[in-house]
Amino acid sequence: MNIAIVCYPTFGGSGVVATELGIELSKRGHNIHFITYRQPVRLETLQHSHIHFHEVNVPDYPLFKYQPYELALSSRLLNVIKSFEIDVLHVHYAIPHAYAAYMAKKMLNDEGIDIPIVTTLHGTDITLVGSHPFYKPAVTFSINHSDRVTAVSESLKEDTLRLFDIKKKIEVIPNFIDTTRINFKQKPCKRSLLASKEEKILTHISNFRPLKRIMDVISIFELVSPFVKSKLMMVGEGPEKAAAFEYVESKGLIDQVLFLGNSDEIDKILCYSDIFLLPSEKESFGLSALEAMAHGVPVISSNAGGISEVNKDGYSGFLSPIGDVDQMAKNVLSLLLDEKKHNLFKLQAKEQAKLFSTEKVVVKYESIYSEAVSSIRY
C-alpha cells in the first residue's frame, strides 16, 4: 500500500508514534510518505528505501500575522497523493492535520479521486487544545468527517466522546514499542558514565509543560534521596524547565539533578535508569512510561487519563493520585530499598510492555487501512 502519514515532527509522543509506525509499515513492504514541516526526529530516511519525506513549506508573507500552515499542508497533501498514488492518508493529531486532510480530500474529489482519511487522536489535541471553544467546531467537524478514527487509549476515547459531539465510531489502538530494537541496543549499558555503583538513577522524560508537573518529579526526588543515594535525570525541554532548574540550583542539588535537554539517546538513558517518574496531570497514554517499561524500568506515576491502561499498579510500577508526591516517593523507596522486589518489578515491567509490542499493534492499523481503502467507492 502507498500510505501518507502526517504528524508533528518533534520529540512529542504523537510524532514519535507516527514515525515508528511509518518505519514499521515500511519494513512490512508498504511505501510510506511522511508529509510534515521538518523531517521527524526519529526518522532516518536513508536507512529505509520505502520511506519518503515531503517537506511542507509555508512562505513568510508580511501581510499575514499568522502564516496559513493548513493551506500549505492541504496543497502539499494534494500533490503528494496524486504524484505517488497514495491509497490512504493517516493523520496523527487532530489539529490542524485532520482539518487539512479534509480539505485535501475535497480538492481531490473535484479531480475524481477519493482518498480515505484515518485520524489518530493522541491526547492534547482533545483534552487540552481541541476542546477550546476557538477550535472545537472545526475539530468536531474534522473528526466526524474522517473515514476512520482511532484513539490511543480507552480513556482518550471516553474524553473525546464526553467533550465533543462525535458521530463516528472511535476505535482504540494503543501505542506500541519495538522491544527487539531495545534489547539489541541495551548491550552494553555503560551505567558508570552517569552514576557510581551504589547510586540509583531516577529518570523523567517529557516536554516539561505544566501538565507534566515536573516540580512533583523534583519533590519526589527530594523525598527519596535522603534514604537512597541517587541521581535524577531530567530529559527534555519545555516551559517549566527554567523554574525547575532555578529551584534545583537554590537547593544546592545541581550535582544530583541533571538536566540533559532533548535527547535522541533515550534508549541509553533508560538503560541506565532504575525508576521512571511520570506524575502527569493529564496523559492519554504515556508513551515515555511504556518506553521505560520496555527497558525493564518500573514506573512510578500518577493515575491520570490512560496511564493506568499502560502502567499496571503493583506490577510494572505504582499509580498514585495526581499530586500525591508523598505516596509516589514511598513507592519509589519500596522498590529501591528492596532489591528482590525491585528486580521482580523490573521483570514485570518488561512483561507488561510486551502487551504493546509492534507485532500486536501495527496489524491493527494495517487492517483499518485495508478496510478504509475498500470502503471507498470510485
Ligand code: GMT
Ligand atoms: O504529552 C505531550 O505533551 C505530548 C503529546 C503529543 O501530542 O505528542 O503526547 C500525547 O500523545 C502521546 C502519544 O500518543 C501520549 O503518549 C501522551 O500521553 C499524550 N499526552 C497527553 O495526553 C498529555
